Amino acid sequence: MSFNVHDFLWTNYGPIMDAKAICKVLHYPTVTALKTARSRGSLPFSPVTIEHRRGVFAMTSEIAELLERIERERKLTAVSEKRDTEDNAI
Numbered sequence: 001m002s003f004n005v006h007d008f009l010w011t012n013y014g015p016i017m018d019a020k021a022i023c024k025v026l027h028y029p030t031v032t033a034l035k036t037a038r039s040r041g042s043l044p045f046s047p048v049t050i051e052h053r054r055g056v057f058a059m060t061s062e063i064a065e066l067l068e069r070i071e072r073e074r075k076l077t078a079v080s081e082k083r084d085t086e087d088n089a090i
Contacts, residue, residue, distance in 0.1 A: 005071075006064035016048060017063055019056040025063060031056075 013021045019031045026044075028034040034056055037043050045066050048057040 005067050006061060009060045009064050013060050015060055016050070017058050017060050022056060022058055022063065025067070 009017070009025065017025070019034055022028065023031055023034050028037070034043075038047055038056055045058050045062050048059055050057055
């Protein structure tokens with residue numbers, strides 16, 4: 001059975017993630033650090049605005065896609081590094 005990031009996040013957080021959930025999943029040390037990243041424009045996702053609510057929110061599906069993209073890139077990098085190592089060994 002394969003692990004499904006989207007299903008896991010949806011089950012645990014619902015359709016919209018709040019700042020605390022985003023920090024936990026993306027390993028921001030604090031909500032303040034997350035807000036600082038937002039103010040600098042360096043969030044790796046598009047924050048969601050909810051009328052009459054303060055804070056940072058994100059669509060769960062977008063966070064899941066971000067994590068899946070990071071994993072794909074990590075695997076591609078690992079394969080590329082392995083090829084480079086094998087080429088250098090020859």
